[in-house]
Amino acid sequence: MASLPEGALMQRAAAGLAYAVVGHLRGRGLGGAYGKRIVLLVGSGDNGGDALYAGALLARRGARVEAWLLSDRAHAGGVAALKAAGGTVSSDVFSTSSTTGAFDVVVDGIVGIGGKPGLRPDAERALALLPGIPVVSVDTPSGVCVDTGEVDGAHVTADLTVTFGTHKPCHLLDPAASACGTVQLVDIGLRLPRPAIESLEAADVADLVPRPAPDGHKYSRGVVGLRVGSATYPGAALLAVSGANTGLAGMVRYVGTASEWVKRHNPEVVGDGQAQAWVVGSGSADGANSALAFARASGVPLVIDADSLRALNGPLGVPAILTPHAGELAALIREDRGEIEARPLHYARLAAKRFDAVVLLKGRRTTIASPDPGTPVRVNTTGTSWLATAGSGDVLGGLIGSLLAAGLAPIDAASAGAWLHGAAASLASAGGPVTASGVAAAIPAVIRSLPAVSPLRN
Template identity: 50%
Template sequence: MRTAYGVDEVRAAERDLMARLPEGALMQRAAAGLAAASAELLGRVYGSRVVLLVGSGDNGGDALYAGARLARRGAGVTAVLLAPGRAHGHGLSALRKAGGAALEAEGSGGGTELGAEAALRAVARADLVLDGIVGIGGKGGLRPLAARFARAARESEAAVLAVDLPSGVEADSGEVRGEAVRADATVTFGAYKPGLLVDPGREYAGVVRLVPIGIEPAGAPAVEALQFADVARLLPRPGAESDKYRRGVVGIAAGSAQYPGAGVLAVAGAVRSGAGAVRYVGAAAGEVIARFPEALVHEGPPSHAGRVQAWVVGPGLGSGQDGGRLVADVLGTDVPVLVDAEGLRHLEPSVVRARTAPTLLTPHAGEAAALLGVPREEVESARLASVRGLAAAYGATVLLKGATTLVAAPAGAPVRVNSTGTAWLATAGSGDVLSGLAGALLAAGLLSGDAGAVAAYLHGLAARGASGGGRGASGGGPVAAQDVAAAIPGAWREVLG
């Protein structure tokens, strides 16, 4: 499990460790890891040109000490001081002793103060730029001077390496409230921060490398991400005495005359995900049977369709009154229920909160905005706060779809984050497949949070496999939703293997 801790927890752990170490030892550990990562990015340190963007905090000190290490290995290192009077004194002294230079970002020229234009030229010529402008406590976007240098770094040919967190990204939330550094890679110390794993901050961080420095944050993490071993542990496996009911029967109430394919794709996700049986109720019965003769088709209502261990309701219901009746009927059952797509329009928070069985809601950003009564842009810019707010308002587990999928429980457990997908997954019907997949896992007995997180993981992995993109989030080629459904068994085998 990859875990991320908030700023307060990380700082408390740092204070505890620093009380037991010689002064400056913790910063030296961070600088050593940062210098090693810098060397890997450069390939050859001797003769390379490195620029440090140095603010007034400890991140600037980390960058200065790392720059001193690189200078001793033959790199030409220049520190651009964005707050000259408040730069880390010992770090700056170490850099100069190692042969590095310092420029004041707004200097007037002469001596080491070569002026802003000279500093910008140094950035333009650099092979590597280290972002040590703002630390994990930073709030809001970059100030104009810092933003100018962040843009210059991005426009140069240099690799950009962020120190602990890209400056301008908020550590606890991943929010970006203005201009921020866009890094090719980030070296973070001691523990991941939520802003490195959650969009939009994740997009600014590039490849993230964790450098252990000995800190041990206390308490539960704010965010966690499942890894292969975690998913493998949670996946249901049939035993020698399993029958279809023990494996889980999932009901699918989806599709309409207008959107019959949504019902077919939700059934596909469930059939391909190990369900013992799939019961279908909806207007697309003929299409479902033609594609999946193993499905059990019923006229409805869902509550009279027969034994199920979980229901999926919502994909492709359209805007008619029948959708509202289906959602109400399913929510009135005493089994876990997943509500997606058009089904979300018919939700009342009080009805969902009153259920005794688990409820899993799976909105995308636009649907989440409608449920919260806020603009879509607010959800997209504050995804962590939005998914937590929805979970609390409805007393349900919420899976917020996106480039990073978030799964939040109503009781304040760590938010699960998943990034196994690919950009090719943004295609019509892929959410219907995810609903069927998660519904099958609910029917197999997984807790709603586990079902949502495991489904998102497998769904993304299946999309990568179907696109031919390997483990990267980009690359490969186009996929259709039915391709993703067909690739689920292969993703399942990959995890277990």
């Protein structure tokens, strides 16, 4: 990087941003840049410079570009470039007529990745002058917390966020991720350190999914046991078993009051015996504590969901994956649900440390934290809003249990399971409603669609 000419990275970022703005305009059926009216909201950081240089490129393509300077320390080279390309610059936007008009797009270059959460009053005022106009944010929507995904005060809500080098935590973690719109990544040649937050892609999941050895058998592929369901919630047992019984483990065991139902719908499922992993809690009602106690005494890894979460008061002494939604985690750690939804990264990490377990905090962007502080937190981005349906969590628990029994480490079982579950929901939904049973049925098809396993896989 030291050999790059000064300003080269900014020029690369500006070029990527300009192309993204053109693509956004075309995507809205407006054609290219020629004749379009574009306003840049420019702060003092480098992303303000990115916006100005991108504005210069767009002006050269025939766009009418105005820059509203919200700081007296705007990037001087960018300002000069925009003026030279025929753009206009205003440093007193609230007293000029240029603050009104039919703009086609707003480019948000107010605050960069080093900025604090929230917006200054002048930025809020500028945005208020531009209601309803699509926004393209530079790197991140101004005003969100980049490193945690939290929001505190006013912030930009973008239609498109153009980021450089790599995704930032706020692009993955809610609630900030909800403000990013579509995120477009531009490679500008950065050398990147190991991330604190990561998100699996299809190739990563393909490398994690257990595949039978040529000489494998049902026991070598792993046996997953489930102690779930109750007389009150027999359907939870069926759904959890359907998530486990997708062929990822060699055998599925079920122990509980819904045995006849389970075997009628899944004749290959067997009864009690040894297992390499147990799933407990889904729909267990009054039997949740005893199910957890039995599974814990077996000494094998556990997936703990729903009712069995209430029995926890500290580390379990065995590898475990906890799968709460925000309400369940709130009850478990005695916090306000709204606080957990506002700070999922913080609370997933806190719970993972407190219970010495992997914590999979369900949500639009499921957050998966390891008790090992050196392990990156994983955020799952697959899925659809139609997945918010009764029983989908039961399917997820069973699916994760089968991956755990097949030999995956808890962090990998949880994150690969969340990815497959979300991808199966999208496949089954096809843009419309989906049921938990439909999600389970789609899991084998998703696995078949994964890319070929990397030759570098250990």
